[in-house]
Amino acid sequence: MIISTVTAANYLHGAKVMARSVKRHMPDAKVVVCLLEKRMVQEATNVPWFDEVVLAKNLGIPNFPQLMLKYNVLEAICAVVTLFYSYLLNRFPSEKYFVHLDSDVQVMNRFDDLIRVLDKKPIVLTPHLLASDGFNFTTTPYGVYNAGFSAIRRSDEALRFVQWWGERSYDLGFVDHFHFANQKWLDLAPGFFEVCSFRHPGYNMAFWNVHERNLYLQDGVYFTNGKPLCFFHYSKSWLNDYFQTNPDKGSPLYQMVSGYLHESVELGQHALSQIPWSYNYFDHGEEVESLRRQVRSNPGLAFRQPNPFKGSDHSLLSDDVVALKAMVNQRWVAAEDQGNLPLCANRYHAGPWEKFRLIHLDGNKVAFQSLANHKYVTAEHGGEGELIANRNHIGPWETFQLLDCGEGRSAFKSMANDKFVTVNLEGPCTLLPSAAGVGWNQLFDISKL
Structure with a gap:
């Protein structure tokens, strides 16, 4: 099994936590990390839980510098997630199962139930919510399925899916009033492909669905709704608010979140989180944000040079x-x-x-x-x-x-x-x-x- 993630340097501590948790529970799985930076950073090398680290610019993505100029870091990571699948299918021809996990995920158990489902269905997605009584219209902008996890079994159907998803995320992976990076495209996938909507409560448990999942600890193993918790998704925007709204220090969730944050600090969060994203700057140091806003409305600007990051605002707008x-x-x-x-x-x-x-x-x-x-x-x-x-x-x-x-x-x-x-x-x-x-x-x- 291949477990993949895409990250920028400033969240490598999260990728390390994720990879270490994979190796703890599934030592036979390969963890492959895609780093979304101009150059390899020292902190991504010699990590014992990373089996392979590849720079996103080396994946063979067409017009890659132009893609990085169009998207901010969140949009770029989400676009590359979908395109990374095609690379992995070619890179590991003998592997059958491929799982994407966001770098803010912690694995808590083996993925045996997932493998059994993948043997029946070539594509597996998890809905944000399992119970209709938790639904409200504030969740609709984010879509039905969470793109922080997806899984495929090597097959023609899965290949068609990742190509379709990748094309749409490449062209229209914006976070705006209509799109939500690569995520809302997944709403359409079950109508076009053979997709399993995986309802196991232990997969992709997250802050947005804790109200419908009863978490408890038994004999050192976390369970939710009577099933083993396989991974928890610590979305950063939710994690920041958790301790302000959940004062119960004795709850299993509080203990689990505290342990995750402690491990993040242990693996370099304070220093790594300060690393600026290299694609926010031209090679000579000038910020690209003002140009990025113009490229969104006029994509042709990004193609005025083979590698726009070697230029400047002036050279691209002159x-x-x-x-x-x-x-x-x-x-x-x-x-x-x-x-x-x-x-x-x-x-x-x-x-x-x-x-x-x-x-x-x-x-x-x-x-x-x-x-x-x-x-x-x-x-x-x-x-x-x-x-x-x-x-x-x-x-x-x-x-x-x-x-x-x-x-x-x-x-x-x-x-x-x-x-x-x-x-x-x-x-x-x-x-x-x-x-x-x-x-x-x-x-x-x-x-x-």
């Missing part, structure tokens, strides 16, 4: 609109036919098709976005073809090295093939990266408009 004049024939470069045809240096005036947004990347690297169709200029076929504005994202083929050649003249070397962009004077004067050096055919004037 609107340096330019026109390029070829020195060899004194004509302006156009995204011909509104970008449907290759770039040509054949215009006497700079109109809409001749306008480009100049995007500054790392060092002296740049990219061009045509304002004719809002696509990025690429060196087609890895530099074997002409330049054309037809790409949605910036990659190596869309990246150029800008060289200042003096007297207001510039040259551009394509990163696709390390050749300089050249005006082919035959035919319509198309641009292609074909020259080993800089001559008159490789020089351009960049005019800000």
Whole structure:
């Protein structure tokens, strides 16, 4: 069995408590941790209860930096939870059972009942509430099922489910008036997939359902409603208020919560909780929050650089609109036919098709976005073809090295093939990266408009 969790560095103490509790009751289970940070932190290494730690950026998630720029830490963790399943299914081909636990969970017993259910159903979810008399409309924004736990058995049905869930959490994993990160999508899952709504009271007991579950301690084992307590979900927002509203120090719940908090402190809570989330900052230290708010309403901003965290607010929001004049024939470069045809240096005036947004990347690297169709200029076929504005994202083929050649003249070397962009004077004067050096055919004037 694989037990997985996703966490940022500031909650590694919780992940440690969770992992240690897994090993205490199910030493044969593998605990795999996904760390949502730019770099591995020392506190995540050499943890005896972690079988494997992987950085989220290494999961193969498409456009991962852009995803981190779009979401805050809670939304990002929830999105990666759903995408982590696909990685784990490939990483551990001989494993049959996969269980996700949030890092604020403590395991109290073996998951034998869960395995028996998984042998019958490929997907298992737990509802927030088991009794209708505890329901009120204040709970509806959070959905029916709690995403802090989910379990799958390797199967085509489970694979379809995690792909479906992952796609929706990737695109629409916001915490807002309509979504609740990856959680409310689970309301739809039983209608689309073969899902077991697992009603065992010992799974996913939490502060929001303690009123319907009678917790007691018997012979050193916690039980709830006559069944063994298998795990308790210490949601942080509820945990902070617990001791203010529950003064009964003799209750089993009070003792269990106190033990959990003591263990969290023992495993480094005070120091770890102070670690800032690395994806809240550009690589040079500037905060990204103001830009993140704009990316939510204009996702295209995140794609103005291959890795937006290497830039800044200015580089991603700047609107340096330019026109390029070829020195060899004194004509302006156009995204011909509104970008449907290759770039040509054949215009006497700079109109809409001749306008480009100049995007500054790392060092002296740049990219061009045509304002004719809002696509990025690429060196087609890895530099074997002409330049054309037809790409949605910036990659190596869309990246150029800008060289200042003096007297207001510039040259551009394509990163696709390390050749300089050249005006082919035959035919319509198309641009292609074909020259080993800089001559008159490789020089351009960049005019800000």
